[in-house]
Amino acid sequence: MSNLPEFVYIIRPIRSGFIEEVLPEEMEVMGQHFEYLKDLLEKGTLLLAGPCLDRTMGITVFKAESIEEARAIMENDPAVKLGVMSAELHEYRAALFAGQK
Template identity: 75%
Template sequence: MSGVTEFVYVIRPVRPGFLEEVLPEEMEAMGSHFQYLQDLLEKGQLLLAGPCLDRTFGLCVFKAGSEEEAREIMENDPAIKLGVMNGELHPYRASLFAGQK
């Protein structure tokens, strides 16, 4: 997978009913998750992140030097690290985007 510098990870709630009733400790983990993503954005690693409006999953598109580094970034997301969300990592390449020439 040489040359891959973009990755996407998908997050999904671990607990059924999470979206209907968020427990206080889950809310705290999700606040830390948001701060973690803001930090990645400030470092220039995060390209795009957000939840699907049908509330089935969220995604994070980001840059990393290797799959190992990408996995470490995903696994250090507090929502995943604290067991509130499951994460699924995929190599990614943005082929078309606004402003592209």
């Protein structure tokens, strides 16, 4: 799987008050989002993921066979699918990273 193209999707809250206070139903969806990402990690698809500490956005860097598969992975993220977050997909290539030789 290491030779597959890399992609990144950026998620941002849809509701304007999300940054100040996460509602219980949003927290539940974000828990599903976290489990979804853990599953991608276990499958070897996910490279890294995490939120900005100010909660304005999060990023997911992963590998997929094609842009179509990458879009499906992004759109099936519960945070996106259930309308808590908007998402945008980009092709990506890590150029510099720790441990690189």
